[in-house]
Amino acid sequence: MAPSPTTAPILFDRALLRARQDRARRLGAATFLLDRVTEDMEERLQAVTREFSDAVEIWTPGELLRKSVADRFKSIARIEPDETEALRLAPKSLDLAVSALAFQFVNDLPGVLAQVRRALRPDGLLLAAMIGGDTLTELRQAFAQAEAEREGGVSPRVAPFADLRDVGTLLQRAGFALPVTDVDRVVVRYDSAFALMADLKQMGATNILIERRRAPTRRATLLRMAQIYSERFADPDGRIRATFDIIWLSGWAPHVSQQQPLKPGSAKASLAEAVKNLPSKGE
Numbered sequence: 001m002a003p004s005p006t007t008a009p010i011l012f013d014r015a016l017l018r019a020r021q022d023r024a025r026r027l028g029a030a031t032f033l034l035d036r037v038t039e040d041m042e043e044r045l046q047a048v049t050r051e052f053s054d055a056v057e058i059w060t061p062g063e064l065l066r067k068s069v070a071d072r073f074k075s076i077a078r079i080e081p082d083e084t085e086a087l088r089l090a091p092k093s094l095d096l097a098v099s100a101l102a103f104q105f106v107n108d109l110p111g112v113l114a115q116v117r118r119a120l121r122p123d124g125l126l127l128a129a130m131i132g133g134d135t136l137t138e139l140r141q142a143f144a145q146a147e148a149e150r151e152g153g154v155s156p157r158v159a160p161f162a163d164l165r166d167v168g169t170l171l172q173r174a175g176f177a178l179p180v181t182d183v184d185r186v187v188v189r190y191d192s193a194f195a196l197m198a199d200l201k202q203m204g205a206t207n208i209l210i211e212r213r214r215a216p217t218r219r220a221t222l223l224r225m226a227q228i229y230s231e232r233f234a235d236p237d238g239r240i241r242a243t244f245d246i247i248w249l250s251g252w253a254p255h256v257s258q259q260q261p262l263k264p265g266s267a268k269a270s271l272a273e274a275v276k277n278l279p280s281k282g283e
Contacts, residue, residue: 008108012159013208014083017105021061021081021204029062030202033244036186037100037129038065044127044248045069045098052095052125058087058116059102061204069098081105085112089119096125101246103130104161105208113174123255126176132161133183133245138233139196146225150218159209167249176251177258184246189239193226196242 024030055076057066063078070076073096079087085108097116106112116126147153162170164181171179190196200206234240252258 008111010107010210012105012107013210014081014085014105014107016208017204018081020201020206020208024202024204025062027202029204030199031062031064032188033186033203033246034061034064034101036184037246038068040184040248041065041098041100041127041129042068044250045072048125050123050125054094055096055098056089056094056119058097058099058112058128060098060100061102065098065100087112087115087119089115091118092121094119094124095121096127098126099128099130101129101131103128104132104159109162110170110173113170113176117174117176117251117253120253122253123257124253125250126171126252127248127250129184129246129248130162130167131244132167132247133163133185134243135161135245137243138229138241139193142193142225142229142232145228146221150221150224159207161245162247164247167247171249171251174251175254177254179249179251181247181249184248186244186246188242188244189235190242191239193229193240194222196240 052072053074055069055073056079057069057076058079059081060066066076066078081102085106097120103109103112113126120126164183168179168181171181188196188199190199197206229240230238
């Protein structure tokens with residue numbers, strides 16, 4: 001059974017997330033990752049032969065994704081982010097649920113996946129992309145070393161991200177059939193760590209951890225972080241690298257038409273027989 005929102009650890013300040021995403025839209029959001037995911041989402045949906053009627057888009061920043069796929073469905077609703085993470089979707093009311101670059105900021109991802117699973121009709125599909133894996137590992141390492149040197153301790157700077165195996169396990173726990181996960185690694189180059197941090201601000205993706213440090217970062221710490229970043233993660237031309245791992249996840253609401261795993265003992269040939277009949281070396 002998926003954890004309830006009352007028992008899941010609260011890692012993210014989702015009210016702050018919404019405020020920062022709203023600010024990013026007003027200032028002119030940096031959308032290069034969302035653009036990439038939206039294009040990939042369209043291609044992945046086109047590869048699915050099943051026809052979808054009623055769809056929902058969950059928490060994706062902005063309107064880009066919904067507008068790009070809207071003409072494929074009879075209806076596509078949008079769920080705005082809120083602090084409760086309650087989707088309020090009727091059971092078996094949807095054929096498709098999509099989400100782009102939102103699930104990484106969820107406190108109770110198992111609970112959210114379970115809600116989506118209940119809302120899908122049999123043979124309905126969840127297709128989502130979220131930030132995960134080694135995203136911003138360079139920034140995390142540079143900040144940790146700079147704070148250890150300048151301040152004698154390390155504060156939470158970059159959110160903990162799920163890895164590929166974790167996400168696949170959560171899909172299975174939520175009751176999805178035929179779960180699939182894969183990673184699209186994007187390496188972006190910047191003139192400096194400060195240029196990267198400016199982009200993160202324009203994405204509305206700066207630190208929203210509940211346990212984040214509230215006091216402003218010391219100037220000396222920031223300068224040392226940028227120096228470490230440049231020393232450890234720069235290319236020969238002096239530009240630094242920033243890693244973004246986009247985890248794609250998909251799963252289907254179970255249906256009798258789907259391929260089923262073999263029952264134990266139903267194989268027509270045993271492994272022992274197969275091994276016995278292998279040719280030996282030299283044959």
